[in-house]
Amino acid sequence: MKQNQNFSETIFALSSGRLPSGVGVIRISGPQTRFAIETICGNLPVPRQAELRTFRDALGNPVDRGLLLFFPNPYSFTGEDCGEFHLHGGRAVVDAMISLLYTFDNCRLAEPGEFTRRAFANGKFDLTVAEGLADLIAAETDGQRRLALQIASGSQVQLYSSWRSEMIRARALIEAELDFADESDVPGSVSDQVWIAMRDLAERIEQHVADGKRGAIVRDGFRVVIVGAPNAGKSSLLNALAGTDVAIVSDEPGTTRDLIEIKLDLGGLAVLLTDTAGLRETEGRVEQIGIERALDRAHAADLVLLLTDMANPLPAPFIELGAIDTLHIGTKLDAAGMTTSRSYDLTVSIRSGQGMDDLMGALRSRAKRAAGNLADPLPTRRRHMELLGETSREINHAVNDQTAPLEVRAEYLRRASHALGRITGDVDVEDILDVVFSQFCIGK
Incomplete structure (x- = not known):
């Protein structure tokens, strides 16, 4: 209650x-x-x-x-x-x-x-429904609307309530074994069944947390960062995708020194597109700071667009993207002549528009793939992720600490159900209520 x-x-x-x-x-x-x-x-x-x-x-x-x-x-x-x-x-x-x-x-x-x-x-209603209503009011894309509407309809609380019921039932079985261990009608070691079920529950919660990245992409946007050497066409590409001049375009290297970000709606999903400083060796401290910020943002991206001027290909120093999803894009296709495009995933001419539809399609498909199936109930907020992580840790303590007394292992499960209850507001959550409801407009 x-x-x-x-x-x-x-x-x-x-x-x-x-x-x-x-x-x-x-x-x-x-x-x-x-x-x-x-x-x-x-x-x-x-x-x-x-x-x-x-x-x-x-x-x-x-x-x-x-x-x-x-x-x-x-x-x-x-x-x-x-x-x-x-x-x-x-x-x-x-x-x-x-x-x-x-x-x-x-x-x-x-x-x-x-x-x-x-x-x-x-x-x-519960706290997750309230947060879903807040997200519904703030929704700017169709994907955000659909995800928020699903949460506001109660699908998330139904899932969490069923998990909490499983933990409460497990605690009841353990306590029955503790209280009636000498009774003949109580089966021996019912807790063995409990730990199998709880291990399975912990795995389901951990998978749910892993899926939370998809919820964050829908709610906060699919992060795309444009990197490359100076004059590779990064700012021109940003302007072309934005449909307006949001970044200064110049032949002078080092024009862009800070991050410039725009938001696009691609197929109902929010895409955050960031233009960055050109990557090169430089003595200028301001430009060095811009390059450091570019690299930091690239390493936090969901997708990196690595641009190279095919007419004058220059190496982009410092860039080591590792496992980050990266599209290698050759630019200035109209000026590149017979330059081979085999080393590029896509080639474009921002001036003529050649290849831009393919690039937009690639961005759209990658954002859609990253968001996945929006019919699934997904955790969308940091506090959800933190409390779900705490829930699975406590369950794993209960399952794996086999040398501990049953009373201690039951206490781990109590703490796990308490953490899960804090998501929905079924337990004391006064410390977060002000934060949650301050996000609403006056009159809601």
Whole structure:
């Protein structure tokens, strides 16, 4: 059960976004909701049915005319009495209604995420669903939308709850062996069965953590870094992919000295494309710093585009990419003449556009492959990954520490289930609630 809280204050906020707009929706939730609606509109509407009403101030003067909705507790988003005033979306109209709501006792403007936090506190959903709602609001690509919608629908909590149930059942069997070891109707060493099941569970959790990289790619973007010698066409390629001039292009070597990053939407997936300083031996301290940053970013990339000017191929020093996925791209195809392209994965001419469709297709396919199947419930946040890692470590301690007393091994499982419960909010998580709900906009 989630921790229930007694909210004595009624909160309200504009929930429909930036003004002016066609419609401005003001949401209200809390114990004064019924009184405020009756005072402003005369009486309550039929629950969950929109009614056209005139909204009036304390002197009976009309503020606006629009739709009114009322959701009685506990059948509302927050679990409290909740209402919505659908106004015309002008600043003066919305300001007048907000000023009117301030006149009611114990009514105040909501803080960011406070409606959702009250819904969580009243047991309407778990913490992962709340985080899914935050991601849904922030989604910029179709992939981010689909992943966030899946989490918000509860698929993640269902998976974690089933794992937690397995651990609770395992602890119950161990405790039964401890408490009734002398009883004839208790099978001998039921804990042997437990450790086999727990080893399998630890492996499933570890695979889930490994899949978390896919969730991070969908949520934060597939990281592509462009590297190469000076004048290899890195900034020109960035501008071409961006469709606008975001980087300075010059024949002078060393023009780009810092990282320049853009975000693309390729096939519904976010791709973060970074232009870097040209790799060469240099005495300039500023340029050296740029090269160091380029190498650091390349080693953290999901994909590196290593560019070479085919008309004037120059070596790119320092670059050792190891196992990082790398596409070797020959540039300036229009000026390269009969230069062979056998040593390149792709060849392009940014000026004529030749080969650019192939490059875009390669970026799209690699991002899609890295994201994998978005139908799977994936951990998308660092705190999920850390707590899942803690869960699997505690289970492995319980499984592998065979010389420890059963009481100690059972305690490892208790700690594992506690760590897993912190993800969903089934145990005390006050230290992270402020962080989670501060990500929401006011009115959500």
